[in-house]
Amino acid sequence: MIFRRALQREFTHAAVGVFVALFAILITTVLIRMLSQAAGGRVPADAVLALIGFGALTELPIVLILTVFISLLLSLSRSYRDSEMVVWFAAGVPLTAWIGPVLRFAVPLAVVIGGVTLFLGPWAQLKNAEYLNRLESRDDTQRVAPGVFRESAGGQRVFFAEVGAGADGRVRNVFVSDEAKGKLTVITAAEGLLQSDDDGNRYVILEKGRRYDGQPGSPEYRVMTFERYQVQIEAQQQLAPPTKTRTRPTLDLVRNPEARNLGELVGRISLPLTALLLALLAIPLSFVNPRAGRTNNLLLAVFIYLTYSNAIAVFQSWVAQGRMAFALGLTLPHLVILALFGCFMYFRLALKPFWRRMTPVAPRGEDRQP
Secondary structure, three states, X not given: OHXXXXXXXHHHXXXXXXXXXXXHHHHHHHHHHHHHHHHOOOOOHHHHHHHHHHHHHHHHHHHHHHHHHHHXXXXXXXXXXXXXXXXXXXXXXXXXXXXXXXXXXXXXXXXXXXXXXXXXXXXXXXXXXXXXXXXXOOOHHHHOOOOOOEEOOOOOEEEEEEEOOOOOOOEEEEEEEEEEXXXXXXXXXXXXXXXXXXXXXXXXXXXXXXXXXXXXXXXXXXXXXXXXXXXXXXXXXXXXXXXXXXXXXXXXHHHOOOHHHHHHHHHHHHHHHHHHHHHHHHHHHOOOOXXXXXXXXXXXXXXXXXXXHHHHHHXXXXXXXXXXXXXXXXXXXXXHHHHHHHXXXXXXXXXXXXXXXXXXXXXXXOOOXX
């Protein structure tokens, strides 16, 4: 009982520290990407927090898997370095006794990973895609960001406003370039604002400006000065709802066993299994010889994790392309890791390999020369 409580406390403390560090890195990365998009006008400022939440929820399973693996490696490696393992072994506790506490620590986290992967993750992907879909459906004026040249969705117009809308809803120093049918129209105005009529039609009102009409490369052009210039804005068509397999609920994938859906199922089901198998693999990989280097096991653990995750991605792609059966793509990488765990445990238990058992050993007195 003392043995189990000590391990659970050690695992929990290490997991909290590792999760906080990894989650902070994740949030910082997503935040920087969202802020750069918001500064460029591609994402509204009021949508940053929502997109950060969706992105963090989508990547949460990977963070939890790494939390399980790294926290177990750190805890068990420290026990080897501080000679605590020697004490447990001397007390008659075999290495296989660590399997139970490790699974009791990893199974609840694997359940959380499965819930997020199978249910919350697809929901977050769907909401994120719908949110971006609505942003892409904005009209041209809603895409304008202060101090940034923005191209319209059709690629025929360029908008620029030096000063953003203030309390009165007006923008200052407006520039609009429109090219259609070989003619170029450039409009500059000191001020501008948006208005809507009773029918819901939207208009951009430009005041105190000039309009230049001409053909690119020709010296002939027409200049028109205006006090008030009104242009109707055509609303963008609503884009089709997202249909990617990553956004579909898990039950829909099960009900429609197409190749792409089965490939997505392989990826979703593999994540909680990955957490459990990496937790078991951390037991033999954590071995550290205090008199030797301390990084060899960590380098091997990183190599195994990268190979394991890439193999799952490759098999998922093959199943989605119809090049591999669903059952084989789902089980093969995990069976390989399970066999690798068995091999590592075999050698860590200090069992004598069969080839050494077959080698005859000379008696101690016979190796001396007369």
